[in-house]
Amino acid sequence: MQFGGVVAVNNLSLEVNRGEIVALIGPNGAGKTTAFNCITGVYEPTNGQVFFEDSLIVANHPRGKMKKAYQGMNSEKYLRTKTIAPTPDQITRLGIARTFQNIRLWKSMTVFDNVLTAKHMRARHNVFTATFRLSAAEERRMREETLALLEEQNLAQFKDELATSLPYGLQRRLEIARALATEPKLLLLDEPAAGMNPQETEDLGRFIVQIKEKYDLTIFMIEHHMDLVMRFSDRIYVIDFGKLIAKGTPAEIQANPQVIEAYLGVADDE
Amino acid sequence: MELRKNSKKDGLLTAAALILLFAVLLTMELTMKSTSILFTVLKKGVIYALVAVSMNLLNGFTGLFSLGQAGFMLIGAYTYAILTMPVAVKLSDSVYKYYDCAIGFELGILPSLILAGLIAAFFAALIGLPVLRLKSDYLAIATLGFAEILRAFFQWDAMGPVTNGANVMRQYKDLTKLRIPFTDIRFPPTLFCFLVSGICIAIIVLLINSSYGRAFKAIRDDEIAAEAMGINLFKHKEMSFVISSFFAGISGALLAMFQYTVQAAQFKSAMTYEILLIVVIGGIGSVTGSCIASFLFIACNEWWLRFLDESANNILGLNILRSGFRKVVFSVVIMIIVLFFSKGIMGEREFSWARLRAFFRDPFGLRTRRAKKAASGGEVNGNG
Structure with a gap:
């Protein structure tokens, strides 16, 4: 390079x-x-x-x-x-998923949404079914999996807080959890x-x-x-x-x- | 569980509020004179609300600073006008005076509205291919440039058989002949604008709250992280751009419908700035903010500040009130808003019943502030 x-x-x-x-x-x-x-x-x-x-x-x-x-x-x-x-x-x-040297969480989103958004890539829906809630089952599955993942990482108690309001060590852990969400x-x-x-x-x-x-x-x-x-x-x-x-x-x-x-x-x- | 019950209640409350709004609109339109300035403001306000929300989808939620909105409204307005104009009018000299109209058919109002959106979206898809690889200011300049090119293109002499060149388009279908189903009552035009815009805004809100909306926000917050988490930047940006332009096209068509005449010269970049102003005043990233700001903006611009332009209203022999003074006051108002609400009226928040209830319980946070003061005071005493 x-x-x-x-x-x-x-x-x-x-x-x-x-x-x-x-x-x-x-x-x-x-x-x-x-x-x-x-x-x-x-x-x-x-x-x-x-x-x-x-x-x-x-x-x-x-x-x-x-x-x-x-x-x-x-x-x-x-x-x-x-x-x-x-x-x-x-x-x-x-x-292949990665984390970053300087933490790059999505700062306007909650802990839960950070992980949930990383699941977007693997979801089976398109913009129409997602907008008109035709893939509600898919969305529900994504939410359940996100919650399960957060519970495993002991982050579930912070799920509705802004990602950037977490202490530094937990932000690192959340970044790993978010990477794991991409399977x-x-x-x-x-x-x-x-x-x-x-x-x-x-x-x-x-x-x-x-x-x-x-x-x-x-x-x-x-x-x-x-x-x-x-x-x-x-x-x-x-x-x-x-x-x-x-x-x-x-x-x-x-x-x-x-x-x-x-x-x-x-x-x-x- | 408590939360869910509350959200269900709030949903019912929202539905009730909307039904009430439509009922009030309907009775107002059936009883009041249709030429009242109130209806003009409401119609224009809701049309601008739609285009402001569509711009907010792009600027506020996807983080793409695009200034092409007027161009896409122009496409929507012209598509609507060309498609709904009766064939008899097209063949006569009354509109296409210098050209022979090339479009030999006419469509109904609803299909034309949808096609107006689709054609705007199609142009957006083409423009998006080169433009969306740019970032921030460069994107703004490029989209602004394309909007101006579109305007010039629609005024171009060679396009005359389709767009009537730079001349005014008129005598296309509006709502005067539309009746409320099963009755002989004229369909209230303000209600129609509210219905169409309301449905469109609802769709945008659904999109924003879906998985794709979250992906858009991820791109806005951190492009590099979004890409690393598997979100295809170009695909999602293009999607946001096309959808935003689709709704801008529909709002352009509504504008054409409500104005009865339309001319390409109207869709200058100044129009985009007006919409941008609405988005900024309402709060970048807030749908309800855009809606509120849109009505405030139109009402101030067209109605509430009108008296400043009439020299007959001068008092004490001062001669400051004259044509154009309205704009001066308006600019001052905007400056005050921007200075004191630097994030717009709503910031990034949305209207919610819970917040409204909290506001009535404790206006301006006075009580919390007092309670906090008391608590901290108590602490000091305790320490002392």
Whole structure:
């Protein structure tokens, strides 16, 4: 992925297997969120491909002006494949949901409506049946499922409050609940523990494992809290300046001198 | 359970209020002189209420700052006029003086109303394809531009056989010949406008409260989050744009019906600004706000402030009251509203019986304020 003259993510190859919790770590500005945005269709990658459940969902190679300007690696590798550039909603429809680094709840809506609106995509209705209440059964089902989901997440007591009036930790949890409402198979969490204290982080880790089991999810997350990453993830990828510098189990990563140099040395300052 | 009982009661209350409104309108129209200014204000008010609500669907609920409303009203008005004009009139020289009319048929009032909406919606779908990829101010400029292009297109000489060029359209069907079913009484035109607009506004409200309405609000609140949650931005924006234009087209047709004449020159961008003003005064994102503001706006503009324009009303020998002074006072009124109700009369809220009851129990929150004061005072004492 190249922005102007900056190659934000270069020759990054990741693999997330079904049922795993995989973490992506790296210092600030390493390109973690950019990688997320390439997967979820927010950005069109300059050069590269994304596979999901054995099918190619995103593909691109340098075109037009970018052909000359491209400074990343593998500039020839994907030339043969056709460009596939889905919009984020199409990606979500395939079963990849995400949360955001800076919370993006719908601020004028209640907690309940936030989750209910996320169910809109999977609902079987069209604008006529929805307007004239011909699909009332569908609407009732959506409402029941929303309530059940909120109860599971212990958010039911806040359901009629404005989403933005919740305390910060609960807003994060609501964002995850909203992502779950789209019925994903792969959940991408962008710094779910940002701004949380150690106790909250610990709770969040258990919560992530719990929803993973319950909804049969695969989880791929960006995180800065090392205790969360080391305790709860199965595998870790480390990137720095857009390049992969290490991958492996938490134990392997902790022992990797390159990682310690690039990342963990800095982590103490946080 | 309590809540549900209340909402049922409120529903009945709303229905009763509406029936009462229609009954009052009917008796008024059957007993009073039909040329009364009151009816003009009511008719124009309810037509503007419909177009303001349709604009609010776009600007307030979907967050698309579009200024094309007058253009779509123009399409609706012309479609209605062309379709309902009797063939005999089309063939004679009385309207199509310089052109030979190309439309050789006529339709009834109701099908023409619906077609007026559909053709406006069709144009909106075409215009929406390029325009809806733009955001905020750029979208406003582009839609405004398209509305002006539409006006020019309808006045174009080559379109003469259809639109009669820049000349006035008249002698099309209005409600003078329509009778109340099974009687010989003329169908009251104000009641008709209220019925059609009421049904249209009800449909818009149903849409806003449906799953699609929530998706529109999600787009307004945060486009990126909406897209990430699987809401197709373009599809939903186009849908909102087309539906809004459909109802703008119908309101244009109603306007043509009530004015008896229609001319493209009337649908200038100034008209869109009037509607925008109504939406802003009523509260962006409030349907009832748009309706209330529409009646207030039309009543002030056409009726209540008229006396300011007549120099005969000057007192104490001052010569300030003259033609145009009304506009000065009107601007001041609007400035005051915008300054003191910065979110419009209703803000983002809707009218509800519960709020009305609360208001009568405790007007302007005086009692709550006093109670709060007492409570905080007590606390201070307790601490002391």
